[in-house]
Amino acid sequence: MFSLRRVTPRPVSRSFVRAMSSPSQQPSVRFQYSAGEDEEQLGRNAIALTKEGGGRWKVTDDNRGLERTFRFKTFKATWDFMNTVAAECKVQKHHPEWTNVFNKTHVRWTTHKPMGLSSKDVLMANFCDEAGSRHGELPEVEDDDGCGCGTFKS
Numbered sequence: 001m002f003s004l005r006r007v008t009p010r011p012v013s014r015s016f017v018r019a020m021s022s023p024s025q026q027p028s029v030r031f032q033y034s035a036g037e038d039e040e041q042l043g044r045n046a047i048a049l050t051k052e053g054g055g056r057w058k059v060t061d062d063n064r065g066l067e068r069t070f071r072f073k074t075f076k077a078t079w080d081f082m083n084t085v086a087a088e089c090k091v092q093k094h095h096p097e098w099t100n101v102f103n104k105t106h107v108r109w110t111t112h113k114p115m116g117l118s119s120k121d122v123l124m125a126n127f128c129d130e131a132g133s134r135h136g137e138l139p140e141v142e143d144d145d146g147c148g149c150g151t152f153k154s
Ligand SMILES: C[C@H](O)[C@H](O)[C@H]1CNC2=NC(N)=NC(=O)C2=N1
Pocket: 093, 094, 095, 096, 109, 110, 111, 112, 113, 114
């Protein structure tokens, strides 16, 4: 006689999932999602925003968010972009972690409660991309330090 051991379900929901950019590759994009999210759907939408998915965002070091630097010609254009994003933040009741130095702003989208990447982060990252275009965002530069606080050239 042998006994069959019942397979017990995972005690916690799988909040830390690996999203594969291609089934034949090692996972290259990994997120920690906010509780209650549809991880399949959100994962697809989030990957589309990353460099691996053809977008311009990077996964944050803690895997809980998306971040990127926007660069404009002038401080005014940068500030106008930030004002446009700020107005949408009021609508969505969702707020970025961001910095501004002269003609750059570094924007990070992550959800504090429940902690992780949420659909609002993805919505706002897409909104930023569109607002960036509307406000005349400049193309990416190779030597960008990515923090929006680079050294100023005289
Ligand atoms: C009540 C209100 O919706 C919450 O405090 C919001 C405000 N903006 C927020 N913004 C972000 N990025 N994460 C949050 O968890 C969050 N919470």
